[in-house]
Amino acid sequence: xxxxxxxxxxxxxxxxxxxxxxxxxxxxxxxxxxxxxxxxxxxxxxxxxxxxxxxxxxxxxxxxxxxxxxxxxxxxxxxxxxxxxxxxxxxxxxxxxxxxxxxxxxxxxxxxxxxxxxxxxxxxxxxxxxxxxxxx
Amino acid sequence: xxxxxxxxxxxxxxxxxxxxxxxxxxxxxxxxxxxxxxxxxxxxxxxxxxxxxxxxxxxxxxxxxxxxxxxxxxxxxxxxxxxxxxxxxxxxxxxxxxxxxxxxxxxxxxxxxxxxxxxxxxxxxxxxxxxxxxxxxxxxxxxxxxxxxxxxxxxxxxxxxxxxxxxxxxxxxxxxxxxxxxxxxxxxxxxxxxxxxxxxxxxxxxxxxxxxxxxxxxxxxxxxxxxxxxxxxxxxxxxxxxxxxxxxxxx
Numbered sequence: 001x002x003x004x005x006x007x008x009x010x011x012x013x014x015x016x017x018x019x020x021x022x023x024x025x026x027x028x029x030x031x032x033x034x035x036x037x038x039x040x041x042x043x044x045x046x047x048x049x050x051x052x053x054x055x056x057x058x059x060x061x062x063x064x065x066x067x068x069x070x071x072x073x074x075x076x077x078x079x080x081x082x083x084x085x086x087x088x089x090x091x092x093x094x095x096x097x098x099x100x101x102x103x104x105x106x107x108x109x110x111x112x113x114x115x116x117x118x119x120x121x122x123x124x125x126x127x128x129x130x131x132x133x134x135x136x
Numbered sequence: 137x138x139x140x141x142x143x144x145x146x147x148x149x150x151x152x153x154x155x156x157x158x159x160x161x162x163x164x165x166x167x168x169x170x171x172x173x174x175x176x177x178x179x180x181x182x183x184x185x186x187x188x189x190x191x192x193x194x195x196x197x198x199x200x201x202x203x204x205x206x207x208x209x210x211x212x213x214x215x216x217x218x219x220x221x222x223x224x225x226x227x228x229x230x231x232x233x234x235x236x237x238x239x240x241x242x243x244x245x246x247x248x249x250x251x252x253x254x255x256x257x258x259x260x261x262x263x264x265x266x267x268x269x270x271x272x273x274x275x276x277x278x279x280x281x282x283x284x285x286x287x288x289x290x291x292x293x294x295x296x297x298x299x300x301x302x303x304x305x306x307x308x309x310x311x312x313x314x315x316x317x318x319x320x321x322x323x324x325x326x327x328x329x330x331x332x333x334x335x336x337x338x339x340x341x342x343x344x345x346x347x348x349x350x351x352x353x354x355x356x357x358x359x360x361x362x363x364x365x366x367x368x369x370x371x372x373x374x375x376x377x378x379x380x381x382x383x384x385x386x387x
Contacts (some may be wrong), residue, residue: 003286003289003335003338003339004288004335004339006293006331006335007332007335007336007339009293009296010292010293010328010331010332011328011332012294013296013300013324013327013328014324014325014328014329014332016324017299017303017321017324017325018325018330020382021318021321021322021324021325023361023382023383024314024317024318024321024377024382027378027382028314028375028377044162066387070361072363072366074364078224083353092352103263
């Protein structure tokens with residue numbers, strides 16, 4: 001009985017901590033303006049990045065040279081995005097109101113991926129040309 | 137990082153399995169990350185600012201070395217290793233409580249309540265020690281069985297409660313220091329994830345024979361130094377975050 005109670009409370013706490021942790025990472029990227037170059041490459045128009053673009057943006061991120069410091073963040077947000085998709089899938093029929101919230105969160109993930117891509121592209125272009133040849 | 141090599145882990149390994157490369161990878165990664173946090177803090181002259189946190193990381197690294205030596209000398213399922221693990225685990229649990237207390241003091245630093253926090257913390261540490269001693273004393277014969285699992289589950293759950301109350305305080309006081317927020321959230325993920333794993337083990341004994349049981353504790357154990365290393369390296373002391381955004385998301 002106690003184990004079951006601890007299990008339920010801990011799962012709820014884990015989800016809240018995890019979601020908040022991911023949001024704290026995403027909210028930092030929200031303050032970053034996307035460069036013209038990344039907009040041109042990805043076709044992003046306006047302030048928001050469509051939620052569906054997340055996977056495409058992530059593929060582009062992985063084509064760039066890996067940066068030493070953003071791997072953990074990207075993996076955490078990727079897990080969060082997957083969790084959101086599961087929530088979306090589960091609640092679509094039962095609680096349609098949740099879909100709007102999920103969509104907004106996924107847009108945040110996509111914006112984060114666009115910022116990560118922007119950052120990696122700038123790092124690439126700072127490297128000597130012979131090192132970047134063949135990366136794209 | 138270290139919970140992988142528990143007596144329960146050893147019980148899992150009794151079924152003809154050996155420590156594999158992934159076990160050692162978790163072990164080495166956790167050890168290096170813990171050391172990295174300490175070295176980075178010394179390098180940035182922030183060691184004393186987060187003293188208990190650094191002390192915890194340092195002790196975790198030292199205990200990991202001790203465990204390795206113990207396993208090499210006496211074996212993973214030896215009584216020596218069993219006692220070494222449980223004594224050091226208790227020590228680290230108390231140390232982790234001091235980390236949480238320091239985080240509380242950081243959050244409430246502008247309020248004249250540090251005296252009460254320290255007093256309450258001292259009470260909790262002493263009470264935890266006494267209760268644990270009493271419980272262990274009464275359950276000597278069961279120490280190698282379900283009791284260990286229950287004790288670990290309960291201690292981690294106490295950590296979940298403390299961290300959650302701290303998180304609520306952060307939100308209520310509109311704390312904006314991004315570093316502090318991320319340190320606390322990472323701690324919350326670690327504690328709640330570990331508590332969930334132990335509770336699952338308690339609820340479903342068959343879970344103890346699965347690969348999830350084998351990999352989840354070391355995964356969460358490595359998560360903590362990894363997340364803290366990231367926070368210290370990438371989130372500056374001046375960085376700010378709005379907790380309402382973190383709670384409710386972007387509008």
